[in-house]
Amino acid sequence: MSDSVKRNNFIEDIIDEDLANGLDKNKLRFRFPPEPNGFLHIGHASAICLNFGLGEKYQRPVNLRFDDTNPAKEESKFVEAIQNDVEWLGYKWDNLCYASDYFQQLYDWAVELIKDGKAYVDSQSSAEIAEQKGTPTEPGVDSPFRNRNQAENLAIFEAMKNGEFGESEHVLRAKIDMKSTNMLMRDPIIYRVVDRAHHRTGTDWKIYPMYDWTHGESDYIEQITHSFCTLEFLPHRELYNWFLDQIVDPDKIRPKQREFARRNVSHTVTSKRKLQQLVETGAVNGWDDPRMTTISGLRRRGYTADAIKNFAESVGIARRENLVDMNHLEFHLREDLNKKADRVMCVLDPVKLVITNYPDDETEMLEAENSQEDESRGYREVPFSKELYIEREDFKESANKKYFRLSIGKEVRLKNAYIIKGEACIKDADGNITEIHATYDPDSKSGSGTEASMRRVKGTLHWVSKPHALPVEVRLYDRLFTVPSPDTDKEKEFMEFVNPDSLTTITAMAEPAMKNLQIGETVQFQRLGYFCVDPDTTGDHMIFNRTVTLRDTWAKVENAD
Secondary structure (H helix, E strand, O other): OOOOOOOOOHHHHHHHHHHHOOOOHHHOOEEEOOOOOOOOEHHHHHHHHHHHHHHHHHOOOEEEEEOOOOOOOOOHHHHHHHHHHHHHOOOOOOOEEEHHHHHHHHHHHHHHHHHOOOEEEEOOOHHHHHHHOOEOOEOOOOOOOOOOOHHHHHHHHHHHHOOOOOOOOOEEEEOOOOOOOOHHHOOOEEEEEOOOOEOOOEOOOOEEEOHHHHHHHHHHHHOOOEEEEEHHHHHHHHHHHHHHHOOOOOOOOOOEEEEEOOEEEOOOOOOHHHHHHHHHOOOOOOOOOOOOOEHHHHHHHOOOHHHHHHHHHHHOOOOOOEEEOHHHHHHHHHHHHHHHOEEEOEEOOEEEEEEOOOOOOOOEEEEEEOOOOOHHHOEEEEEEOOEEEEEHHHEEOOOOOOOOOEEEOOEEEEOOOOEEEEEEEEEOOOOOEEEEEEEEOHHHOOOOOOOHHHOOOOOEEOOEEHHHOEEEEEEEEOOOEOOOOOOOOOOOOHHHHEOOOOEEEEEEEEOHHHHHOOOOOEEEEOOOEEEEEOOOOEOOEOEEEEEEEOOOOHHHHHHHO
16 A cells, blocks of 8 residues: 555554644644663564654654663663664654653752642652552552651752662652542652662662653653553653653653554563563573564574565554564565575585485586575575485475485486486484485586576475585574463463474584575565674684574464364
């Protein structure tokens, strides 16, 4: 469907309605506001695509703003990683902002709240505050400090700022309504003491603003017109608006918060706490482990930015949460890589094949196309010799008519090479096949134009010349969890569903040209899947990560269950 006829999602409808009601399009501004306390994952990627995609559609700026108000969990390395992820996805931000840029302004506004009788210092413990808040069906009760006088509130708040109190002695709360049906409106905390160095401001501040106080006010400072959040922030909208009511200048843009549903992908978890648990327990090898659905993990596995963006667009923006099958993401990955990845030959489970009637000392350079989709990608030369490797599963000593691979007395074509016929096999003492013998038809060379070369056989096998084979390490990655929703089971912990077979490491035999591939480059191992050169690769030891198989192998497993 072309862009000219593509239907709006409800987020775009909101923006278009505001424009129709008089909002100046030139004042449109969006933002993506991650907290730098971990690595971004596939859910964040969807939010990135939404916000920056709106910027592209309306040709208006998008800010990248770090919500860095919790120095206990935030680090500069996460700031850098997030910037890398956004850039890798192909987006450019207008302003790089930090909530910490606004610490002084937020503090000054908080002082004004105290002076206006709309905030007070509470000296109760966190447990006492929580108890007095009541329940969704029972109203809360006022804090004994709710009517503290202005002078005392100001003095204690300044002393908190100066580091004169410990982390649990005082908090600053907004004075709203302890009987509100919205629990978030029952005098929420807006400042707490945190005695930790901040990644940007160091030890300048001893108090830090809470998310709800920071978010809307930061949107206002940056003049964001539309602040899009996931559905769990819907109850926060009333508080977002209350805080804005206290500071908004009627002559300036008033931000609007609206919510959309998360895109949850099957066989994954996206909670930062759970992702961190996977890392800390050694279930994965770091935040960029190719089994992780962090953007850095997906990138290392060989995912492309276009595949992720196409996935996000195809799923769309919804008002209700739903579980998107991993197959849907993998479909877009295969579709993109099919256009972009060169074809090569690599044998994952090699068994020796001897062509008995091929000259002993001859090496022939055969021409192989790099892409079946794009002729402009050209050709490469592949060595062919008497001794080859083929996949062990591509040979059976005897087979029925439905087996289209090599067997005794049966013909197959070797990709880009000759038609061969199985003649015999050699086995070890345990009955395992160690060597296969075959003969070839010298006139059947692919592309030679002879009648024999055009003869049709039902099977085509990939192969590698044994004397020229390049040994490579291949990491066969599979889904990290064995069930679609590992974190929703009420009886089991999500860690119990970790797939014990999510990584298998093997030594494979590759065509020699693969030694020229660069780190991060993805190719198709013909008949097997897409594989990416891992950063652990060294000059004499190449490592490939399986990005995705050519076909969905999980559908059969799940349908069988």
